Amino acid sequence: MIERRPILDAVSHLVLIIGALIVIFPLYVAFIASTQTAEQSAMSPLSLMPGTEMVANYTTVLTQGASGNVSSPPVSRMLWISLVTALVIAIGKISISMLSAFAMVYFRFRGRNLFFWMIFVTLMLPVEVRITPTYQVVSDFGMLNTYAGLTVPLIASATATFLFRQFFLTVPDELAEAARIDGAGPLRFLKDVLWPLSRTNVIALFVIMFIYGWNQYLWPLMIATEQTMYPIGIGIKTLISGGDSAVEWNMVMATMILAMLPPGLVVVVMQKWFVKGLVDSEK
Known part of the structure; x- marks a missing residue:
């Protein structure tokens, strides 16, 4: 009681x-x-x-843009760039991480644990350590001021790979055996068995990765050299760069409210599955 x-x-x-x-x-x-x-x-x-x-x-x-005193593209353009960037980063991270974890758990090949630890060790490297060589590669490929430049270098995720690997290890081996007896190939097993079981985990990771992509600042600051490719985070910074006398705070605050709506909406809509994906232990 x-x-x-x-x-x-x-x-x-x-x-x-x-x-x-x-x-x-x-x-x-x-x-x-x-x-x-x-x-x-x-x-x-x-x-x-x-x-x-x-x-x-x-x-x-x-x-029209957020301020008449500071040159700025329309906020609708910046919101669109941030939305595309966040979606591509979130979906890309989940897709690549799930496939890599699936390969390391269900395929037997030499050095698979070594490859896993090589991926996991990247968590110990801060962004600042690898941002300069990454920028050089992106620049050499002509990907500055492009959606590919904003997203492709960020879609690999050691954290998501680790989480998917740990979950796949908890799936009973009998499911894989039954799928093999029924004639299901690896991709069929992934699609029909592992994907439904890991759906709540995918949604929880999607919320986290979407917000991560939406809030990007340092990487877009280097890649986006033209205002037409500014995401919302950099756009807000440009509005207050002219000093207090040049800032129209009403426009800045309106931009900030609009910038908070998409990630807030994602959290509200997916809150139930997000919490379940983090705390549910019944698989």
Whole structure:
């Protein structure tokens, strides 16, 4: 029997409410600033009441660019680039990692453990160590200012390979034996048996990798030398690079709110499967 303690329940709920308010308040301030004029958003202290320029501000940043003082492409263009980049990175990481883990678990070949540890060791290499040679390779292939340059160098994932390998090792060998007796080849076994079993894991990894790709800053900063290929992260930085006197904070805040919507929507829509993929132990 579980003992109910009203006082502890009240304290825990109070802590959760205070934590939620701490997280939500900056987002509320950003949204309020995005509905005001440039003069109102630059006032100190900032009014916490919504303004009347919400539709005009969001229409302007989506169609014309976020600021008249700083040259910037339309936010809709930057959102599209970030969306394509995040999807390609997430899907590419999952596809390559699943296939590589599948090969190392279900195929017998010399040195497979060595190859696995070679992949795993890359986790110990910080991005800064390999970013210069990677940039040189991308530049030599003429992939600057392209979607391929923004995504291809980032689609390999040692973390996802490790997670898929550990999961595949928990799958009973009897399933592979039964599939072999039924005449199923390796790809058929992967498609009809392993894929359904690992679907929640795939969704959990997709959410993590999508947000990883969406929040990329350092790599696109090197690859995207033209404004037409700026993702949203770099676009926000360019809006505030002209100093406080040149920044239209209402436009900046509108851009930031728009930048948070796609990853937030992915988390909300896939929250159920995301949590299940992280904590579910029944396979």
